[in-house]
Amino acid sequence: MKTAFCALICFLSASILLDKELIAQERITVCFTQAPPEAG
């Protein structure tokens, strides 16, 4: 029971850290000209 509880806490902590990691990601928009030959 105790082990399962610890595992749950670890999982939740990891999830929170992962969320923070995602929030910390910077977003940028990049444009390019190349397109697939079939696109046109």
Next chain:
Amino acid sequence: MIPVIAKEAKYFEREGITVEYVRVGGSTRIVAALLGGSAQIIHAGEPAVVPAAQRGADVVIVAAFCNAAQHRLIVRPEIKDVRDLKGKPVGITTFGSTSDYILRFALQKYGLDPNKDVSILQTGGQPEGLAAMSAGKIFAQRMGFPFHLKAQQMGMRELIDFSQLGLEENIGAMITTRSFIAQRRGTVLRYLRAYVRGMHRFKSDKEFAKKSYGKFAQINDEALLEANWQEYASHMLRSPRPTIRGIQQVIDSGTLGKVDVKPERLVDFSLVDELERTGFIDAVYKE
């Protein structure tokens, strides 16, 4: 192409950047997207950057993965010589773009006046140009990999390989503004680090490079993917240092009119310098 490899390999995520890619036909339009704030970084040809700088715009080339011009003049099968284009419609993506510069360069080199001897039509992009050529609406357009191979598969002809004419170019040029570098130098540097990792991965992991590019470009043709890889891997730079000579050639060609901008003003070497000085590039090649 290199950003595609870097994205597929999750190098941007590794650097803490989420990148949204947007395709815009013609290099002049994407310079407008950069200056309008729709994009923070663009990958375009310097022929679009030079006129923007001439008008006082804040644009700067930070990196390029290759300096050898990779252009071909693709023509309809009945065209055997550049002079056969006299009196015929020819295509470019947009006015002032790389394809415009290259086409005018070729026409002038073979004694034709681009403003009098041909009618120049904007097709919007290379795929659109290929469709227009196939339909007989235009007789020539500058194309790069893999479009020129696709064009030949469709029965078109390669008339000129511009790398044989000594042209240099900042291929896949990474372009931003000096103000963005000033505000978010760390972001630009991290993007460049992912870009360098992408260059290394492209050259060192052929199958991954072909698979990633094929997925992006929706190409299943193994011969096309192999030729694309061979072409770029053989010219891939170790350090993505832009070429000043390529910019000078664009200016000297006169195809953009009178330009009184020094090529040095269009390049910021400081980020590549930093990656070289700190040993990042050497470290990537040792991984």
